[in-house]
Amino acid sequence: xxxxxxxxxxxxxxxxxxxxxxxxxxxxxxxxxxxxxxxxxxxxxxxxxxxxxxxxxxxxxxxxxxxxxxxxxxxxxxxxxxxxxxxxxxxxxxxxxxxxxxxxxxxxxxxxxxxxxxxxxxxxxxxxxxxxxxxxxxxxxxxxxxxxxxxxxxxxxxxxxxxxxxxxxxxxxxxxxxxxxxxxxxxxxxxxxxxxxxxxxxxxxxxxxxxxxxxxxxxxxxxxxxxxxxxxxxxxxxxxxxxxxxxxxxxxxxxxxxxxxxxxxxxxxxxxxxxxxxxxxxxxxxxxxxxxxxxxxxxxxxxxxxxxxxxxxxxxxxxxxxx
Amino acid sequence: xxxxxxxxxxxxxxxxxxxxxxxxxxxxxxxxxxxxxxxxxxxxxxxxxxxxxxxxxxxxxxxxxxxxxxxxxxxxxxxxxxxxxxxxxxxxxxxxxxxxxxxxxxxxxxxxxxxxxxxxxxxxxxxxxxxxxxxxxxxxxxxxxxxxxxxxxxxxxxxxxxxxxxxxxxxxxxxxxxxxxxxxxxxxxxxxxxxxxxxxxxxxxxxxxxxxxxxxxxxxxxxxxxxxxxxxxxxxxxxxxxxx
Numbered sequence: 218x219x220x221x222x223x224x225x226x227x228x229x230x231x232x233x234x235x236x237x238x239x240x241x242x243x244x245x246x247x248x249x250x251x252x253x254x255x256x257x258x259x260x261x262x263x264x265x266x267x268x269x270x271x272x273x274x275x276x277x278x279x280x281x282x283x284x285x286x287x288x289x290x291x292x293x294x295x296x297x298x299x300x301x302x303x304x305x306x307x308x309x310x311x312x313x314x315x316x317x318x319x320x321x322x323x324x325x326x327x328x329x330x331x332x333x334x335x336x337x338x339x340x341x342x343x344x345x346x347x348x349x350x351x352x353x354x355x356x357x358x359x360x361x362x363x364x365x366x367x368x369x370x371x372x373x374x375x376x377x378x379x380x381x382x383x384x385x386x387x388x389x390x391x392x393x394x395x396x397x398x399x400x401x402x403x404x405x406x407x408x409x410x411x412x413x414x415x416x417x418x419x420x421x422x423x424x425x426x427x428x429x430x431x432x433x434x435x436x437x438x439x440x441x442x443x444x445x446x447x448x449x450x451x452x453x454x455x456x457x458x459x460x461x462x463x464x465x466x467x468x469x470x471x472x473x474x475x476x477x478x479x480x481x482x483x484x485x486x487x488x489x490x491x492x493x494x495x496x497x498x499x500x501x502x503x504x505x506x507x508x509x510x511x512x513x514x515x516x517x518x519x520x521x522x523x524x525x526x527x528x529x530x531x532x533x534x535x536x537x538x539x540x
Numbered sequence: 541x542x543x544x545x546x547x548x549x550x551x552x553x554x555x556x557x558x559x560x561x562x563x564x565x566x567x568x569x570x571x572x573x574x575x576x577x578x579x580x581x582x583x584x585x586x587x588x589x590x591x592x593x594x595x596x597x598x599x600x601x602x603x604x605x606x607x608x609x610x611x612x613x614x615x616x617x618x619x620x621x622x623x624x625x626x627x628x629x630x631x632x633x634x635x636x637x638x639x640x641x642x643x644x645x646x647x648x649x650x651x652x653x654x655x656x657x658x659x660x661x662x663x664x665x666x667x668x669x670x671x672x673x674x675x676x677x678x679x680x681x682x683x684x685x686x687x688x689x690x691x692x693x694x695x696x697x698x699x700x701x702x703x704x705x706x707x708x709x710x711x712x713x714x715x716x717x718x719x720x721x722x723x724x725x726x727x728x729x730x731x732x733x734x735x736x737x738x739x740x741x742x743x744x745x746x747x748x749x750x751x752x753x754x755x756x757x758x759x760x761x762x763x764x765x766x767x768x769x770x771x772x773x774x775x776x777x778x779x780x781x782x783x784x
Contacts, residue, residue: 257709258680354581381707382626384580384735385773386781410709411736413773454742455721471714474771475741475760517710524711 221284223248223373223404224269230277231264231427238264240427241278246406246420251399253418254408255516257524261427262408263303266377269406270300283372296324299371301362303378303408309351313342313361316350317368324369331368337397338364356387363394373404381410392417412517421516425524435516442514442522444468445481445491450508451499460502466494469521478512480522544607546571546698546729547592551601554587561587563752564601569745571697574720574730576740578772579749580780585733586702588749592731593700594618606697619647622691625702629687632676636667639675640690647694661689681712688719692728699723701732705739717742737773746772748779755779 224246231239239261246252254262267273269282271291280287285294307316314328317339321327332339338360345353350361359379366374376395380388392414395405407418415421416435423430423438431438451457454477461470461479468482481491488511499507512518547569554562562584569575579585590596592605594614603610606620630639637658644654662668665685670678675686684704691699701720705713717739724730724744732743740746740760747757756763756779760772769775 255709257712258707260709356581378707382703382735384780385737385776386580388735389777410707412710455718455725458718458721472717472742474738520710521714524709 221248222246222281223250224252224280224282224406226269226278226280228278229265229268229275229280231261231268231273232276238427239268239275242424242427242429243278244422244429244432246404248404249399249402250419251395251405251407251417253415253421254406254424255410255412255415255421255520256408256424258410260424262424263377264427265424266300266302266375266406266408270298270375271295272300296369297372299366299369299374301366301374301376301379303381305358305362307350307358307362307365310349312347312349313353314346316361317342317365320365321368326369328368331370334370335364335367338367338394354387355383356390359383359387359391360394363391367398371403373406374398376405376407378408378410380414388414412515412520415516423520423523430523431519438519439514439516442519443484444522445483445486445488446512446514446518447479447481447488447492447495448473448510448512449477449479449495449499450475450510451477451504452506453504457499457504457507460499460504461495464495464498466491471521473512473517476512478518479509480518544604545569546573547575547603547605547731549588549592549601549603552588552591552598552603553600554584554591554596555599560752562591562598565749565752565754567747567754567757569698569729569731571729572724572727573744574724574732574742576743576746577731577733577749578740578746578776579733580776583749583780584752585749589700589702589731589733593621593623619694620697622694622696622699623702624687624691624699624704626684626704626706630675630683630690633674635672635674636662636678636686637671639686640693643690643693649694657693661693665689681708681715684708684712684716685719688716688723692723696728698729698731701730703733703735705734705736713739737771737776740772740776748776750779 222245227243228241229239230241256262268275268287269280271287271294274288282294283297317328321331342361342364380391399405409415420433421435421438422432449457458470458477461467466482469480471478479495492509495509545568550566551564552562553564577585591598591610592603594610594617597611605617608616610617640658641654662671675683705716720730745759748755763775767775
């Protein structure tokens with residue numbers, strides 16, 4: 218494996234009219250890495266993926282993928298890339314086998330010739346080989362799309378929200394497949410709105426309004442949370458949520474699985490002191506059944522802390538979705 | 541208006557040829573409850589929802605929604621409920637205001653009611669400045685909140701939400717859930733489907749459909765205890781794909 222990065226992006230910019238979709242992104246993806254982008258809708262993920270997949274020209278900056286420039290070396294680069302767009306983009310009236318055969322033929326190969334590479338996925342699809350793609354379940358559609366993106370043996374995969382709308386079990390299966398492909402040496406760049414999936418990546422980039430807020434391992438991103446964070450277990454969550462929103466030291470309060478999360482605004486206060494304040498505040502609002510305990514920050518908590526406040530109250534700030 | 545359950549399904553069944561999509565499901569949803577209707581893709585959720593919303597006749601069994609029989613009183617059911625899905629809720633080529641007026645008209649609200657409710661809704665959502673913007677030009681998260689409010693425009697007793705937060709980032713998803721809580725606190729019954737298992741934990745009760753049947757039903761806390769699992773995600777994986 219070469220030491221050169223699989224993706225090397227410098228100050229990539231893209232505008233659509235007055236909207237700045239990408240405001241100068243600089244990052245790299247190592248060869249063999251599973252690299253995730255997470256960010257709000259309209260944050261720029263899809264635009265970035267299109268540029269890296271040689272389907273859209275940047276307005277500024279430059280990007281090299283597999284050592285080739287995404288603009289100058291477009292035609293030599295494209296066959297080395299696999300791209301799975303966010304929207305289901307196979308032919309719904311063709312069968313599973315016909316779709317796959319078509320994408321193979323576009324790149325001058327056949328299903329039979331590529332069987333070794335696609336076997337782990339194709340074996341799951343084969344029982345439905347004659348079914349129309351449009352009649353597959355959500356999870357199977359995504360597996361077929363992945364298979365089509367792999368059939369020409371790309372060296373890098375760009376997957377734009379591959380598991381959106383897919384049930385929890387199929388998502389796990391999909392990510393198990395990605396793990397298998399990564400072990401086979403493939404570089405994978407993926408975007409997702411699911412925070413549990415972000416933690417399965419080697420490194421994650423948080424992107425918002427066309428800018429990168431953080432690029433690091435999931436563990437280090439989670440560890441960067443620098444305020445007291447509490448889990449509040451209470452019967453009437455909605456009432457507790459509204460009460461805690463008004464607490465003087467609350468930075469963010471939000472539902473989190475079976476409990477509420479409370480992030481304190483003070484960096485210089487211990488978690489126990491913050492918990493005592495929360496208990497007292499809830500009690501003064503007639504809520505006496507709360508169990509308040511320290512919570513371990515996750516990537517999701519960091520995401521909410523860094524992206525929460527400003528975007529939430531500006532309807533037009535996120536820009537439109539460029540799909 | 542009755543004090544009975546908002547939804548009362550008894551042995552509700554739907555066959556397509558030889559395939560039993562929904563197989564004798566029995567459950568009720570209490571008035572004011574947030575009920576999570578979970579299941580893997582293809583487990584029968586959509587078919588069940590189509591029957592409960594009066595869009596598809598059951599093959600056998602019965603269901604009463606807001607006190608009306610879904611087969612013999614389908615039109616009354618449709619007036620008593622609101623519906624929103626991620627995909628087909630608003631017209632992107634109409635403005636925010638036009639979308640609200642369209643749905644108000646469909647539900648027979650008079651012009652004055654539409655005007656008043658539009659102003660109230662735009663104010664509550666903080667969308668006054670976007671009132672005359674095309675829906676396609678506003679961010680997805682705001683479109684979803686608007687779609688939810690539009691589904692409640694005619695003040696239905698029950699609202700069906702079919703994957704309302706699919707593909708939405710964690711912050712926007714939580715803002716959306718606060719709207720759900722708010723509606724429930726005001727007495728609206730909510731039946732919601734989702735693929736986010738953390739959202740399942742936000743519901744008062746959940747059911748998990750497996751191959752056309754209800755595989756589990758209860759509060760998230762009860763179910764986790766009953767099955768000895770730490771999260772609903774673990775329960776879902778165990779039930780939805782036995783042996784996986």
